[in-house]
Amino acid sequence: MNRRSSNRMEPSHIPTTPSQAPTAAGLEPFEHVVAEHGRTVLRVCRAILGPHEAEDAWSETFLAALRAYPELDPSTNVQAWLVTIAKRKAIDQRRAAARNPVPVNSLPDQPGGAGIPDSPDGQLWKAVGALPRKQREAIAYHYLAGMPYIEVAGLLGNSESAARRAAADGMKNLRSSYQGARDDE
Amino acid sequence: MSDLDGTARDSWQDPDSAIIRQLSEDDDVSRLHERLAAAAQSAGVLDVAYDTVDTPVGTLLLATTEEGLVRVAYPIQGHDAVLAQLASDISPRILHAPEQLREPTRQLDEYFAGRRRQFDLQLDNRLSPGFRRSVLSQLPGIGYGSTVSYGELAAMAGNPKAARAVGTACGANPLPVVVPCHRVVRSDGSAGGYAGGPEAKEALLKLEGAA
Known part of the structure; x- marks a missing residue:
């Protein structure tokens, strides 16, 4: 230790953040x-x-x-x-x-109807994949992202009522495919 | 019509909410996050990378830019507040990206294990303007285990009367531990204040055998 001495009065560190500027951009x-x-x-x-x-x-x-x-x-x-x-x-x-079609994501063939799904959600995902695009997207935006139908309509390029109908039809289609997944619980 | 709230209902009664729940089953996104940090780094859109390191003086936040280590922060400074400040001072393109902090983390581990006496790191001094920077630039000259007083540091920075401004500059040191403001003490020998709290300062001086 080689502490040097001084007679001068001095303050302590004053703990501050390096900059007190407001969050100008407001982005987290x-x-x-x-x-x-x-x-x-x-x-x-x-x-x-x-x-x-x-x-x-x-x-x-x-x-x-x-x-x-x-x-x-x-x-x-x-x-x-x-x-x-x-x-x-x-x-x-x-x-x-x-x-560039590549056969990477083809699901294995499964016996339909009463067959046990290969994974708990296997049948359900297959059913989602089989939905018409707008039904699939309407379910994704409304049910999974929680967006109101007016915003879903903006993304789908249709009306609020058409977006609502697409989601309802999609859910109806999934319900009919749902039995296998529920049996697995 | 079921909605997101419907997931709380009994799935046996309500197939819709059971379907939504299954489709919502969360995968762990931590692996995807890691991939994003790497992709962002190579695409040059990661402006600030950060990580935390556990040390005897608490969990330190480390943040780096392309240019070098830009911020070290103690828990009592509020890591979230510090990150928010970095977002406004530098860029909001901030990600937790431990890969980018490996070298400073390693050197800090060595330091706290008593196996390193000085840091050899690229530093980004952009958070210290003007006189503060000239004060802080003197600090690496104070050797491991040594101390100087605020007044002495003011003289080293070229303005012997500026002891108070020196104290402010040390308190605002954006790179504590690495830039050793803990080696600046009161002329009566007491440690004085510290951004990481007086206990942290005492602990660092003790580690270095200076107290």
């Missing part, structure tokens, strides 16, 4: 966006694309969101913004898959 750290909405966006991607392709769409969605984030108006509904990006990424992925 992107980490919070991922923590808050990551699971919801994954659900939406799974419902639109299926469990296997969903992860790539999720990654693309959040990377695009991170890129654009500093310019985002802080008053934006972040979840709706993310879902919009996810829809676009899912469409891109579908188009790419259509151009």
